[in-house]
Structure formats: structure tokens, C-alpha cells
Amino acid sequence: MNAPETIPPQPRPSSALGSASSSPDRAWPAAGLARIPYWAYTDPAVYAREQERIFCGRSWNYVCLAAEVPNPGDYKRTFIGDKPVVVTREADGSLHCFENRCAHRGVQFCQKHLGNTKEFICPYHQWTYNLKGDLIGVPFMRGVKQQGGMPADFKRENHGLRTLLVAERNGVVFASFAEGMEPLADYIGPALLPLYDRVFDGRELEVLGYQRQLIPANWKLMFENIKDPYHATLLHVFLVSFGLFRADQPSAVRMDATGRHGALISWRANAPAAAEAEVKDIRSMTQLKLIDPTLLQPEREYPEFTVVMTTLWPNIIVQQQSNTLAMRHLITRGPEAFELAWTYFGYKGEPAELRAKRLRQANLMGPSGFVSMDDSEVMKFSQDSIRAYPQYEGVMEMGGRDWKDEPHMVTEGVIRGFYDYYRKTMDL
């Protein structure tokens, strides 16, 4: 068979992220936000549209902590939804983010989670990019001995890596595939920004370690879990048995104007200022007793609240549970699985005693956490039957059928707020 003389024009995608694959033929239940259809957790077409409109849409996605890339040349390999990206720090200190996809043949050129480099060289044909993602080298571009090479009109500047917008606020780095995003502070909004700034108050952060788990469930179940205070005293026997949380404890839920971000807030009644008094308070409610009580001796670090769990659309949970601080980053792996990447941190130069408390209290969190373990297991239990019965709907009526801030935790309103924004974004 002879090769054609000329190559017919190739169809070009209308945008870098355009895709015709994501047209779910679905109708949301008539009951609105009081119901969540099970197909939202399983349908590949819904998942494809989520990638396009949510993670690659008008959103600021968490990518890393600035403390992970402190020096020029430092990079972090990470994901937005299921899209591999790289975050770099340039010689001038600026942060950059681009697709981890060689512009030549699609090779994922960066393979290490963290590192330091002067440039990225794709191993396949050694196309070379600088820390901003510009293409700076193409081997044999002008051919070898006057033979071969790229066409005369081939220009390196037309073949750089696809770059993303980057924003940083007090040590946390976000990126967006969209153009012309509003400033990060406006995106988080005035209701939640003070909660963000109480943990990220400008002090330098220090990474204390990572945990990664692959949860066999749809990513939205994770957000629902952290937006659901109703389950906290029911599922988490550990919290109740050791007197860490009770349903009558002072608490609140707060959302931004769109419903996409939310926060679960609680604090200890008559919260004593001194750590010692706080511990006594815990013990008085205790049914089970720890053999080594040092595990649960929190120290009051922030004013007002002892626990604030913040969910920021679309891919990050900020955990401040007593003295454990962590970013829980959702990385989607198809409709029925997601990676939950935990980055624990503290503040640079903090007292050793406080650092030790963070490490001990981390026993409550992560894939082996006395509390978080329950959540991961229950998400699997959910997905296992949702998969089998796609025709049904989840009931979401605790605390009403709409969503608003509440001075209590007996509500699923934060989940309804999330789905209100989700439905608009997804046109579902």
C-alpha cells in the first residue's frame, strides 16, 4: 500500500479541553436537591463531563503546598481530576504549572513525585522544556546532514507545554485550566476566607509526611462525607467512646454564596483556655479509657473553634482537627475510584511539644485512622451497592430540602449546597 502524497487536514479540537464524549443522557430527579441519583456516582459520561466542566472548568484546583517546592528548580508531580500536571518554581521564585504531557507525542515526561531540575527532558525524543513549560530544545530540528528535520515553518514557541493559571495564598498553591479566573480570595469568598486564613495565616508551613490511599468509590462520596456532620457521632464510635464529640456539642455549618465550598465547625463547650482543663473535660465524658492518654491531649491553637473541616471546590479538604493539620487532595481515577492524597503539615519552628501532638493525633486520620478509617470503609460499602442499583436515589432531607448556614450539625444542607452548584456546572 502506498502512502498518500499529502496528509489531509486533521480535525482540530475547538479548545484544548473540548470533548464530545461527555453528553450524559440523564435527568436529575424531580425532587431536586433532596435526592441524589445513583448514576451520578457510576456513569462514565457523567465522569467525563465532570473532568471537562469541573476540574478543567472554571475552578481553582489545589496542586501543592509552597513548602513542597521551596527552591528554584523544585517541582511537584500532581493531578487535577485525573489530569497529570507539574508544578515548578522558577529561578525568580515564581510558581508555574503545566500539563505533564510532552507536546510531541504525549509522553508523561515527569515521573517523580518531587524533585529538583533545571529543565524537563522528555525521554522519548528529548524534547526539552524550561521550568515555565517553554519548548527550548528539539533534537535534529534542522535535520542531520541536510536531511530530514522539521518543516521550515516549525517554530518551537508554538509547541510549548499547555500551561495553567497559578495562584498562591499563604503557602497553598492552586491552578486552573480556565482563562481569566477571578482572584483566589474572591473564589473562596468572604464567608470561608477567614476559616482558610486562620490555618494559613502566613506562617511558613512544614510538610510532616504523606499518606496515599485508593478508595474504591466515586470522588463525590468523599466530599459528601466531609460535608455531612450528621454521621459524625453515629458512625465514629471512637469519637463518642472517648468523649471527643457529641451531638449536643456547639457546632455550625457554613457555606459560600454558591454552595460549592463548605465548612463544618465545632468547639468544646465552655472551652477552657488551658490545655490541661481541656483534657479533663474530655476524660469526664469518657466511657472507654486510653491506656496511654498522651494520644488525646490536644492543645488549643486557634481562637474560637477546635475543629474546622473545610471543603473547597473541586478537589481539596482542609483538615484542622484539634492539632492535626492536613490537606486531603482528591485525585479522580474513573467514576468508581479516587486517590486520596494526604499531606500533613505544621508550622516551621513550632515547639517540639506541639509537633509531637500533631504526630500522635494523626493516628485518628488517614487509611488507618481511628476516625477516617470508618469513612473510607463506608464509602466502599456505598459504592458497592450503588453500582448494583443505578436506578435508585439517595435521600438527602436531614435539616430540610434547601441549603443555608446553620448553628448546629443535624443537617445535610452542606451536601445540598454542593449539589446545587454541581448541577448548574454540569447542566444536570
Added chain:
Amino acid sequence: MDYQTLSPRDLRAEVELLYADYAETLNDEAFEAWPAFFTERAFYQITSRENHERGLPIGLMRCESRGMIEDRVVAIRQTAVYGPRSIRRLVSGLRLHGWSENAPGEPPTLKATASYLAVETLPDELTRVFNAGKYIDQLQVEAGTLRFASRLCVYDTLLIPNTLVYPL
């Protein structure tokens, strides 16, 4: 028994027996017997290789005393909510790295390492590789018997398949 005067062959046999007992205890889910493998001030941690090699202190389970190890058992038995499972740990490649003296009043420490492989069986799924890694251990004689003064389980498996409920 004076473990320090044992021949290398006899000492190795003792440590192999300890590792076999430890794995069998956990494989049989006899968790109440697990804390007795540790000294009173023992340190036990499961952590990823990426944390370990970077010197990052966070792990999956962190016990800073035998008391915390006992508390972990209470949580597994009484408070944690999880589905049924079996975890089987296979240990091989034991290597002893010799005794080292400690501060006065502190017994000497025997360093040992071994590879482990843990497979998991869930009710509706085939048995799968769950976690693979290396034990990095410090052994001490306490109450006349060899115990773990420190056991680090450093895993290669970056991604934990959902949860790690039972210890390694």
C-alpha cells in the same frame, strides 16, 4: 537466656522464631497477644518509603509506647467500623545486624531487618497483594525474652488499597 552470648546460628534461630510467632499472632487475628511482643517504651510505626527516605515523621499507625499499641487493639476490637477481611503476612530475608550498647541502665539493642508481604482477602474479591515492605527492627531483652523496642514497617506500596485496619 543470655541472648548476647548465643552463637550467631542460635541467635538467628531465636529471632526467626520471634518473627514467626509475631506473624502468626497477627495472621490469626489474636490482637490481644500483639502488645506483648513489644517493650514497655516501644516505638511502632507503619510508614511509606517516601516518608521514611525523606525523614518525614508521619506514618499510618504511630505508637509511642506499649500502652498506645494496646489502645490500637481496643480501637480495632471495639470502635473501628470496617468490613470483614483476612490479612496474611509472609516474612522472609531476615538479616541480623549485630548488637549495640546503649546508655547505662538501658539494655543493648539487636538490629534486624526483613522483607514482608501482606496479602488481603475481602469477601467478594480475589486475594490480592495488599502491602509490601521492610521491617526495620530494634530488639531488646525485657523480662527475659526478646521483644521489639522499635518496629518500623516501611512499605513500598505507595497507595494503600482503601484502609489498613490491622497492623503489619
